[in-house]
Amino acid sequence: MSADTIRSPVMTTPSVSVVVPTYRRRDNLTAVITPLLDDAATGELIVVVDGCDDGSLELLQGLARSNPALRPVWTINQGGAAARQHGIELATHPVVLLIDDDVIAGPGLVSGHAAHHAQADDLVVLGYMPTRPAPEGARGRFATGLYAQEYEAVCREYERDESMILKKLWGGNVSIRTARLADVPYESGRFSATNHSDRDFGLRAHKSGLRGVFDRELLAQHEHVRPLDAYLRDARRQGEGRVLVHAAHADVAGQLDMGGTIRDLPAPLRVALVGLERQDQVAGLLTWLLRLVTLGAGRLGLHGIELGLAKFLRRYETRAGMREGLQRLELERQDAA
Known part of the structure; x- marks a missing residue:
């Protein structure tokens, strides 16, 4: 036809x-x-x-x-x-x-x-x-x-x-x-x-x-x-999915750019986020505390603080999902070798 x-x-x-x-x-x-x-x-x-x-x-x-x-x-x-x-x-x-x-x-x-x-x-x-x-x-x-x-x-x-x-x-x-x-x-x-x-x-x-x-x-x-918890779960899943997209379609989507997730953040926030990621032993506790503060800010009507913290936490969860996705791909490559 x-x-x-x-x-x-x-x-x-x-x-x-x-x-x-x-x-x-x-x-x-x-x-x-x-x-x-x-x-x-x-x-x-x-x-x-x-x-x-x-x-x-x-x-x-x-x-x-x-x-x-x-x-x-x-x-x-x-x-x-x-x-x-x-x-x-x-x-x-x-x-x-x-x-x-x-x-x-x-x-x-x-x-x-x-x-x-x-x-x-x-x-x-x-x-x-x-x-x-x-x-x-x-x-x-x-x-x-x-x-x-x-x-x-x-x-x-x-x-x-x-x-x-x-x-x-x-x-x-x-x-x-x-x-x-x-x-x-x-x-x-x-x-x-x-x-x-x-x-x-x-x-x-x-x-x-x-x-x-x-x-x-x-x-x-x-x-x-x-709600906040679902929003952050979505962010982590999106990070992992982004890894899969770039792995499967690098010819069209290009190579994965981890730096692109924080490039538009003000320098102090970039430093804080990367610093939090390096605190393996306490990162979970710190993010849990940030979630509590975010929820509290929302209940008190402090929506600017709520929004800023939610954006920060979302970047953290997205990058965590990306790291998990990269680790999973690496394990798959090792198993296939």
Whole structure:
């Protein structure tokens, strides 16, 4: 098939298999699935319950009795990437739309994705999902604000340079032709227990010749909520995932740059962070104390102090995850030798 044929504007608008992996978000599920089921382009909605016992499966099974397009699926807990891949393998429609379980679709989201795929069959289509501002005084409000800043910065990068859409793919509202996922599976294995499975998928899609499209009109709202402990766990997982990304895709992503994680910090903070990392015997105690101070600052309304300490702790946890990832790679190399 020629490129002209592939990109013909008269291709039939495809129906969509929407895949939502979920873990312990029962209270969110009705809000997540309702706009997806209401969209005329949704051929089926596959919700994969990733081994949790919070009543999510029972809720979905009850809703499915009056919504034949809804397909609840249970799988043993293996992480979001594996659950997502399981749902993809069950998909029966020409396009798969991957939505996170804390993302609320706007009107016509599924149809909008389908319209893009009606124009070409070599696309990875990325929608826009701005973060809903956290209520004043909410636990972890600073984490939502920082997440939103990072997300918007990446979206602006997409618009400056379309090649970055796949090189820095930010999942949660992304679609692709089902047939393409046979050649480029979402899960590549190594990222199932850490973050950046979406970036790994984007880089593999880029190397396979697929094209990224970012469309702000494919609108959804991200209900991001992270208390401090979860925020810092994410940071450590992101650090480990970053190591894997650069190890697997050095030809596109380049070599890992540990220094880049602190280069933008003021000199006193850089010195303090590196000094803390060298205190092997007491680093755990010191970071625990910093967490307590961060939480206390938030409760007292000292949000500037809360934000500054949270940023510092996040850099520490990210770098700790990177060191763990590098150690794991080195052990793998030794075992393979």
